[in-house]
Amino acid sequence: MAVRGANQQLSDPRSEVGPARTRQRAAALAPEERRAAIIDATVALLAAHGTEVTTRQIAEAAAVAEGTIFRVFADKESLIAAAIEQAFDPAPVEAELRAIDPALPLEMRLEAAVGVLQSRFTSIWRLMSAVGMTKVHDDHRDAADRRGPPTLSALAAVFEPDRERLCRDPMTAAQLLRGLIFAGTHPALLIDEPIPATDIVAVFLDGILTRPGLPC
Numbered sequence: 001m002a003v004r005g006a007n008q009q010l011s012d013p014r015s016e017v018g019p020a021r022t023r024q025r026a027a028a029l030a031p032e033e034r035r036a037a038i039i040d041a042t043v044a045l046l047a048a049h050g051t052e053v054t055t056r057q058i059a060e061a062a063a064v065a066e067g068t069i070f071r072v073f074a075d076k077e078s079l080i081a082a083a084i085e086q087a088f089d090p091a092p093v094e095a096e097l098r099a100i101d102p103a104l105p106l107e108m109r110l111e112a113a114v115g116v117l118q119s120r121f122t123s124i125w126r127l128m129s130a131v132g133m134t135k136v137h138d139d140h141r142d143a144a145d146r147r148g149p150p151t152l153s154a155l156a157a158v159f160e161p162d163r164e165r166l167c168r169d170p171m172t173a174a175q176l177l178r179g180l181i182f183a184g185t186h187p188a189l190l191i192d193e194p195i196p197a198t199d200i201v202a203v204f205l206d207g208i209l210t211r212p213g214l215p216c
Contacts, residue, residue, distance in 0.1 A: 029064075035072050037062045042083035047123070050130040051080060080131070087127050090151045093120045097154035106162045107201055113158045114181055114197035121185045122194070152178070167208055177204055 029037060041061035045053040055076055059066040073079040096116045100109050128134075152174050159170035166173055180203070184195035 031072075034062075034064060034068065038064065038069055038072060038079065039083050039086050042079055043087050043127070046080065046083055046087075047127050047130050050132070055079075084127070084131065084133075087124065090120075093117070094151050094154040097151075097158060100158055102157075102161045106159075106165070107205065109158050109161075110177070110201045110204070111197045113155060114177070114200050117155070117178065117181045118185045118194055118197065121182060125187060165209060173208060176208070180204055 038058060041058050042053070045057055045061060049057070055069050056066050058079070059069055062069075069076075069079060073082065093116060097113055100112045100116075102109070104112070152171065155178060156170040156174040159166060159173045163170055168176070177200075180200055183189055184200050
């Protein structure tokens with residue numbers, strides 16, 4: 001991916017002063033923690049500034065010296081690529097879905113799940129727009145495909161406690177709900193704001209719950 005505005009000259013970290021330098025002295029991080037902090041900061045800043053974000057902005061947000069970035073990543077492009085890769089990682093979403101309390105009523109569980117997925121879709125679309133991605137690249141699509149079944153299984157697990165109430169098995173129900181969430185959240189498909197989670201769940205359940213005397 002072509003990156004605009006990559007920094008060409010690096011500051012000498014020994015000459016740095018101000019908040020970034022001070023914070024580094026105050027709390028040194030282990031290498032993996034430092035790398036994670038830099039990537040986390042970059043993901044957030046990319047959504048706000050796109051690829052025009054500077055390494056100094058990233059350093060200040062990550063609380064490291066600017067030169068530290070280039071001891072962890074070969075260049076700004078490598079850092080941005082790693083940040084985008086992390087943004088597409090579905091593992092945090094799976095964890096959020098599996099953390100939904102199965103003891104809650106079905107409607108409440110689904111509203112929580114819809115909120116998780118709406119937030120996920122929105123953040124991905126915002127990031128893609130900010131960095132100029134018009135479609136998901138093949139490497140990100142391959143990663144999503146590899147994790148697709150676990151992600152869908154995590155959503156299906158939200159239905160599992162009420163399996164006997166459903167006209168469809170939990171996996172099919174999860175596929176249907178995910179499609180409705182996508183349609184109710186994607187900015188290109190909306191007239192105004194995303195459809196509220198409560199409305200999505202209400203419409204969805206009206207079509208999937210069994211009713212006495214009525215066939216599925």
